[in-house]
Amino acid sequence: MTTNPLRDPRDRRLPRVAGPCGMVIFGVTGDLSRKKLMPAIYDLANRGLLPPGFALVGFARRDWADQDFMQVVHDSVKEHARTPFREDVWNQLCEGLRFVPGEFGDDQAFATLRATIAELDRTRGTGGNHAFYLSVPPKFFPDVIRQLKESGLADGPEDAWRRVVVEKPFGHDLASAQELNTVIGEVFPSGSVFRIDHYLGKETVQNILALRFANELFEPVWNANYVDHVQITMAEDVGIGGRAGYYDGIGAARDVIQNHLLQLLALTAMEEPVSFAASSVRVEKEKVLSAVRLPDDLAAHSARGQYASGWQGGVPVDGYLQEEGIPPDSTTETYAALRLDIDTRRWAGVPFYLRTGKRLGRRVTEVAVVFKRAPHLPFETTATEELGQNALVVRVQPDEGLSLRFGSKVPGTAMEVRDVTMDFAYGDTFVEASPEAYERLILDVLIGEAPLFPRHEEVELSWGILDPVEAFWAGQGQPQAYSAGMWGPPSADEMLARDGRQWRRP
């Protein structure tokens, strides 16, 4: 194919637009699809980033006609879309909406799906390019993948692509992750598999790379010479809500540490990639993940907890064991903290503390790089009593931005140094409403750009890190209770105190 004469790398007003294609969403009636996927697709269309003739097919176990589906999409777009509702854009999108009712075991339904896609190729010009979005619980993955293969949907016509998009969790341990990879890998080549970790689509997460590698200011101190330790936190203020069926038996570490926190660790700790091509970034992430070492004494350097009933933000809330659908003797942890070390020259001796939990003080995700104290302070000790360690904090959500903490003189005749914060808030400096992570990720799937999607090697490396911890915890009985609305169990504080450190209050 000749290159497009209208494209010019210098012409940066022209956005990347996906070529002719369509998307099929399995489990289209689910929360994720209604709150995130469908609004994101509308927002993309509204920003002119979807190809003319884009088609969206919903597949679910509902007795709906196309019109019913349109109504559902309409409602979800009206309620959740980021950009204003425009009739023209909606009409354009609407013409490409189709619904296929059916169960995942139903061959007939997949035959209908195949016919629907063929019809779209004919009438909408989607050119045989289709992405299959599996917004369904992982236990259905094998069924859907097998059906896609058997109904001939996995292979498009020549020069056309078929891609499959899967959401986390990617398995629940190394063995199941490998099994899942095998199931998908038998049908789709690895370049056509997009694993969505929506955290990686967030602007602030991508900004970690910009911060580190586009600036001269930070990289020189980004190593064991200056960094004392790193704390990566993802705290939620909510409980498990309606996810009892999924959550019990999985727990905080598998739910969050394996994917989000280890990805944040990888981005924070990795070496500079030779380019920002997907393959180069992945190589560096895989390198650093493969250098992660677990502590020898897991009892001393890990902690887990389970929220007990209590008051959170002025509201009385149930404990985990009282939540609906949770067995009263459940040993699933809702809080997990873990020390990891990275065996590289850059990070030798710098512990990375990861923690996540539900029903904590507030909702916050951040990466805090805490620096060593100045080797010598030429002040009276009383002058620096209030001086803490310098820290650079990447606030991933909410209130996205960066803070830098350092000491400053308190005005007055005496020399007294106190910590102050210098702040950069995304919302103040850039777009008031920056694109949702899903917009970016869906567009990347349709264009076929993969840097923001973890490859199965990364997934397997992460499980390799977490599996021994899970095995150790399995023999520890009941997790320590912590009161809802606070910052986790006492054992987590003790875990840092052992190293002579303490958790930041995020």
Next chain:
Amino acid sequence: MIVDLTDTTAAAIAAALVKARHAAGVPAMGMVMTLAIVASEAEHYDALRAAQDAAREHPSRILVTILRPGRMAPRLDAEVRFLGDSGPGETVVMRLHGELAEHAQSVLVPLLLPDAPVLVWWPGASPEVPTVDRVGALAQRRVTDAAAATDPLAELARRATGHADGDTDLAWSRITGWRTLLAAALDQPFSPPTGGRVGCEPGSPSAELLARWLQVRLGVAVARVDTDGPGITDVVLHTPDGDITVSRPDGRVAHLQRPGEPERQVALRQRETAEIIAEEMRRLDPDEVYGEVLTSAPAAAP
């Protein structure tokens, strides 16, 4: 919060900005650029509204400079608006009376944000050569609007003569949607076009630039053909396999037709000024493609 300052100086305006910022409890500045608007009394209101909308995407200090030359004594009047009233960022509306109107740069220099880039926008009449204009010389990016001139095509010719890196024109930004769609249409395999045409309202500078762009990129003659509008109504590229056509008869929805393929629709609205200005503010490095297109040969005769 709005502060009125009459017969004032730039230093007093700067002090009012700092005071207002502290009063609002946000001493840190998140603003990314200074946007200077040089406009007449009649143009300034719409321009400022568009700029404030655009500032939601690019928080800026907006300096509206209204020139009121004449025989009255030189005087500077200013209205300082801060956060909340005008979206993120700060706005100062200044009226420069008498001889001061010829020395607008002296008022602007003390008010430019440190280090941040400067964009100057003339929503109406613009200087002969923007780079040598006293205000234009302060800026990294100088934005004119050929469509606001009485003879837009003559204005384009004038722009081409005085063009320098960093100049752009809203007539060019208005066609980004068309260019995106046309580029997308050629992302699929196609036979090389042998010629084409752009249909538009008579005298549209945007259509002229679109035709020139196609000529430059495709290396074939592209004509500009008058239609009833609104705006640009269709673009046709002739290829050996048949025509590639994008038509937008109603100014809202475009129809894309490629040889042997079903017709596809895509929303392609005429964008509002705020969106176009926001696009200008997104990248402040020279738009080389615009420079090439502007200074290339005019569209072929129909």
